[in-house]
Amino acid sequence: MPTRRTFLAASAAAAFASSKLAADESSAAKANQICVFTKPFNSLTFDELATQTANIGFNGIEAPIRPGGHIEPEAVPDKLPQLVAALEKQNQKLTVLTSNINDPSDPLSEAVLRTAAKLGIRYYRMQYFKYDESKSITKQIDEWRMKMKDLAALNKQLGITAVYQNHAGRNYFGAPIWDLHRGLDGIDPTQVGVAYDIRHATVEAGMSWPIGFHLIRPHIQVVYVKDFTWGEARPTNVPLGDGRVDSKFFRMLARTDFRGPVSLHEEYIDHRKPELVPEHWEAIRKDLKTLKSWL
Template sequence: MNSRRSFIKRSLLASMVPLTGLTPVFGMSILGGNSKRKVYIFSKHLQWLDFDEMALTAKNIGFDGIDLTVRPKGHVIPERVKEDLPRAINAIKAAGLDADRMTTAITDPEDALTIDILETAAKEGIKNYRLGWFDYNPTLSIEENITGFNLKLRGLAKLNKELGLTAAYQNHAGEMAGGPVWDMSLMLDGIDPNLVGVRYDIRHATVEGGTSWPLGMKLLADKINSFDVKDFIWKKTDGKWRPFNVRVGEGMVDFDRYFQIIDELSIKGDFTIHLEYPIGGAEHGATTLSCSSDEVISAMKKNLNTLRSFL
């Protein structure tokens, strides 16, 4: 705890001067010219800090905002959203950061906690939130599953319209809905992407798509309203090949091609950085670190610098 407090005190002093190496790259870039896209930090990786310390730390690293976890085991748990979400938003805004984005586990428009979370979020000025994931029911056909997902998303779209919110469904590698990417196009059929769209994750798209992921990205282009960013490599362990997460720019994601497509198709949306590789438990949302806070902060700076070099 003392080391954490010491870090926060050093951060207060550091906030008085620019952070070395955190100046965005202007001029010529992959996205062309001066990018105005914002970069958020996923608050899952800062759950070892309270609201005020989280916000101050993110500000001093150089992020534009915080993508707040409002879900089970998150910074704000759903059962306490009315009490804790306003406190978290106030802390983020007090640090001079954007507080208009959150990540949830929401999938059911009729759940009482869904209503509580979204109504509170709307009052606090949140505009974009990430949904939870749907699982395919093996007793139903793929088509029947997708029809059911579409109905749920239509219900959420109706809520979002009433509250002035935009939701995003993230593609995630594996057999859950959104893994193959193309299914999201069907899941979202007939739904205004300004109400429910796609949180496009290039890491997961590359795991599933190999070298064909650009086709899926183009298919979803008019539905994408935000981005999650991370990287990975394939590694063989126990005789099986598995994806292992690494720092942005050190893995298999073709960021040059990724940003080229974003630019060519004028895909809108801001970015949330994820650090899912081993950094003292912060990668899993730990509330106590097994490494120094400086190591976690250094990792965040490196990922931010790399992403900003593309913008």
């Protein structure tokens, strides 16, 4: 017959197991969703795209909805609901909408965003700003800040978040990170935030990329992942884990409160050739395995 002591011990063990399960479920709920940038797959139907991303193990896609992408901006009101419906049938989401939007006064841009917001799409990637080296750098940043403030006001009204990707290159606003930090000063990150690209950050900052990461961290809404090596004149994209991107970044990221999506970009196979679609899927499958091991 059980004694009071064994009963209390059993009750304590059960309570511990229950609390551990709740903690595990809470951690799982907070896990970063992983999506894939689907630029190489314009030749596929929406159903084919959704089925394949689900089969590989993604939670959703980052879809180019811009000139030359899956859907032309003018066709968004008719076709974007079709893409979202195809994804939902496979328990997938359109996690990030990649756009050519950075002007809130453009009526077509507003129509795209209104449609996206009604469909429950939370994030869209902005188009880049590029420096004119013959003009004041700081004045250009200040001008772009005002434009992003106007865009933030529209996003707040619609309930959607713009993300600006830091992109490596001589004249890209956001490449050095500090300028992006300055440009976003005073703007709510849930209205205009950052898609932090660790590949581009490493290209631009070399060994000092952690400083830029910590600087821009409060603005980060989405994380982009891809890899590169240095060629003779420029960086070359390579499979994840074969290049210069440091897996320690993900341990650093895990120590923050970041709970946004992570988007995998495979850009080392020519995306313009439909006959290479099977190679893209196989490469993405391998990159996803590496990414999950790092996360």
